Amino acid sequence: MTRPPETPDDGALDPRAEDPGAMRPWRRIPRRDSRRIHVGGLPVGGGAPVTVQSMTNTPTSDARATLDQIRRLEEAGVDMVRVSCPDTESTDALHTIVREAAVPVIADIHFHHQRAIEAAAAGAACLRINPGNIGDRRRVGEVVRAARDHGCAMRIGVNAGSLEKHLLDKYGEPCPDALVESALEHAAALEEHDFYETKISVKASDVFLSAAAYRKLAAACPYPLHLGITEAGGLMSGTVASALGIGTLLWEGIGDTLRVSLSADPVEEVRVGFEILKALDLRHKGVRVIACPSCARQGFDVVGTVAALEERLAHITTPMTVSVIGCVVNGPGEARATDLGVTGGGAGQHMVYVAGSVDHKVDDGGMIDDIVALVENRAAELAADEADGGPGTAHAGGSHQSA
Numbered sequence: 001m002t003r004p005p006e007t008p009d010d011g012a013l014d015p016r017a018e019d020p021g022a023m024r025p026w027r028r029i030p031r032r033d034s035r036r037i038h039v040g041g042l043p044v045g046g047g048a049p050v051t052v053q054s055m056t057n058t059p060t061s062d063a064r065a066t067l068d069q070i071r072r073l074e075e076a077g078v079d080m081v082r083v084s085c086p087d088t089e090s091t092d093a094l095h096t097i098v099r100e101a102a103v104p105v106i107a108d109i110h111f112h113h114q115r116a117i118e119a120a121a122a123g124a125a126c127l128r129i130n131p132g133n134i135g136d137r138r139r140v141g142e143v144v145r146a147a148r149d150h151g152c153a154m155r156i157g158v159n160a161g162s163l164e165k166h167l168l169d170k171y172g173e174p175c176p177d178a179l180v181e182s183a184l185e186h187a188a189a190l191e192e193h194d195f196y197e198t199k200i201s202v203k204a205s206d207v208f209l210s211a212a213a214y215r216k217l218a219a220a221c222p223y224p225l226h227l228g229i230t231e232a233g234g235l236m237s238g239t240v241a242s243a244l245g246i247g248t249l250l251w252e253g254i255g256d257t258l259r260v261s262l263s264a265d266p267v268e269e270v271r272v273g274f275e276i277l278k279a280l281d282l283r284h285k286g287v288r289v290i291a292c293p294s295c296a297r298q299g300f301d302v303v304g305t306v307a308a309l310e311e312r313l314a315h316i317t318t319p320m321t322v323s324v325i326g327c328v329v330n331g332p333g334e335a336r337a338t339d340l341g342v343t344g345g346g347a348g349q350h351m352v353y354v355a356g357s358v359d360h361k362v363d364d365g366g367m368i369d370d371i372v373a374l375v376e377n378r379a380a381e382l383a384a385d386e387a388d389g390g391p392g393t394a395h396a397g398g399s400h401q402s403a
């Protein structure tokens, strides 16, 4: 593999800038040192925040329907969106989609190098394409030229379900070595044309296979990696598989961008992606509710309160932590480490904590409205701080990398 040139160090987005590990070393995740590329204006790799992607499932040729779905994904916080471009109707519609989308748009291309050239010309920020599958060196060169002319990055997307025949013949079945060899062959096809604005994925539905392939690839190349467990399943099963596969790799410091693949509303993919990042303290967006499972000691209906708060606080994008704990067994302790906390007390009277300190009591009937108002006010304060160039960071939740 040709060694890509060094990337400029525009390290302003270095997530270690406010290093929480200084205070809580057990939370520190040293991240793999990858090359930084850009997808539209978004940096990927080289210490940039881990980005969350999703993919539309509307016909791309229907620009209106696709943009409606992209809007919903944007509202959920998606960083970039991928759309399939199987035909010229899709690449025609891509002009409108790119122009009206607020986030970078990635064009997903299989086999047809002309679609890739059209997508680059339409303004796609990235092409998801496997250059080894689009024909001879000349065709690869034409796609690279289009990508370069239009400022496109590329994602090589190796999938265990569609490995090249010569690798299946060589290895007998999809295995980590086969996935990595495929990825490096595709990367080499781009390197032949001095193209290095590349990120790579090696996805499998088997968590073990995928994780092993990503580890091997991480050691074998400097490119930023796009994480995912492919065909992971429905909302519940796919979330668990993705949290294990993507989460394990991120915990090892591997991965620069991710997509959670769910057979569900794509908006759920974005939500799950951010929940994985929040759980690993890698990135924060919106309210993270820390809640006990509840038991006979609970002073209020914890489960119902959490459901109501998650729904009513879904519009908050400011990183913030809220603890909802049913009784004093764990309530005060959790509240000390969150921005806002409520702890169940006796006789329908519950204690509210602000920035870790006891603040006031609230009764059952007014509790949810009270917490929602406190969160909204605190979010407005933090947004104003940020606009003034002030601290703009939440209290003890360790939010070192806001979204």
Ligand code: SF4
Residues within 6 Å of the ligand: 292, 293, 294, 295, 296, 297, 298, 299, 325, 326, 327, 328, 329, 330, 331
């Ligand atoms: S914090 Fe209290 S209510 Fe919640 S699970 Fe523990 S003992 Fe039960």
